[in-house]
Amino acid sequence: MIYSNTEEVEKWMKTMPDDVKKSYQRFTRMTQVLTDEPDPKVGQTPKELIWTKNKAKLYRYQPAIKKTNSVPILMVYALINKPYILDLTPGNSLIEHLTNQGHDVYLIDWGTPGYEDKNMKLDDYILDYMPRAVKKVIQTSGASEISLFGYCMGGTMTSIFAALHTDLPIRNLVFMTSPFDFTDAGLFTNWLDKRHFNVDKLVDTLGMIPHDMIDFGNKLLNPIANFYGPYLSLADRADNENFVNNWMLMQKWLNDGIPFAGEAYRQWITEFYQENKLINDELYIRGKKVELSKITANVLNIAGKRDVIAAPNQVEPLNAKISSENKTFHLMDTGHVSVVVGRKAINETYPLIDTWLTENSQP
Secondary structure, three states, rough: OOOOOOHHHHHHHOOOHHHHHHHHHHHHHHHHHHHHOOOOOOOOOOOOEEEOOOEEEEEEOOOOOOOOOOOOEEEEOOOOOOOOHHHOEEOHHHHHHHHHOOOEHHHEEEEOOHHHHHHHHHHHHHHHHHHHHHHHHHHOOOOOEEEEEEEEEHHHHHHHHHHHHOOEEEEEEEOOOOOOOOOOOOHHHHHHHOOOHHHHHHHHHHHOOOOOOOHHHHHHHOOHHHHHHHHHHHHHOOOOHHHHHHHHHHHHOOOOOOOOOOHHHHHHHHHHOOOOOOOOOOOOEEEEEEEEEHOOOOOEEEEEEOOOOOOHHHHHHHHHHHHOOEEEEEEOOOOOOOOOOOOOHHEEEEEHHHHHHHHHOOO
């Protein structure tokens, strides 16, 4: 039977068993979430803009308490998706946690590249943007040393930067689920095999690689869970407002991607996934050879046991290559995203990073 107004629906609902009422309520809430609910607020830790270059912006976050750690932290995120995953929402934010512990935190946001940026290479980000951001952080903070934090591809880029800039006062390096060895990148190794995947034709045709294309590939790693799982979970738990809020936050971030500059994408696929140059000391950035053995800073290298984007076997080999005396590989029972958001992240990842940085930043 079809009811034409809310009053009739409410009358009908009173005659229904409790389980039917709950199912209807969940369905109603799910419909609201998917159609009418406004986007949640993200990235709410107070910050100020201190430097820009092209689309990139450098932010300094305002400590909630007096700064107690003298070595500032510069966070470097990947060239895809947006970096507010590091500051998702109050109470579920790595940046908020670190500022609450007295750390001086900075973030380089690469921004959203346009078609005019299609010729930008990794060389440009690593040799033109990152050095200036580091110098600006040191100048602004008044510190004599710096800690660098790289998440996902941002960590891979940070390792290259550190290996090429031994002249800079880099005291600590934190890498979180960052791939360094591409010998076995799981399904990506098969999909991106140069015999089948013509990256040159793709880049030459499109110029910029759409986020949807990259996101679709990531979801294919586990298609049922990634395409249908979120909506099945929402249908089952739409009466739990805490779950709904977190679901909306994650879906906003996952769908809020940015395009990948074509030339940088060509390098990323060819020189890393297809030719595995970084770990084998065969990578050159603007004519400069990248040797990870030149890294001597203190290193915390974090991997997620359930990570399929940067599996532990891709992350751990860094420690055998670098020359650091103080180096730690830490394996967590998380995935690629749950390492930084969610209960496990709040209870384990945040305290781990805070404690390690505090211990290794003493005068």
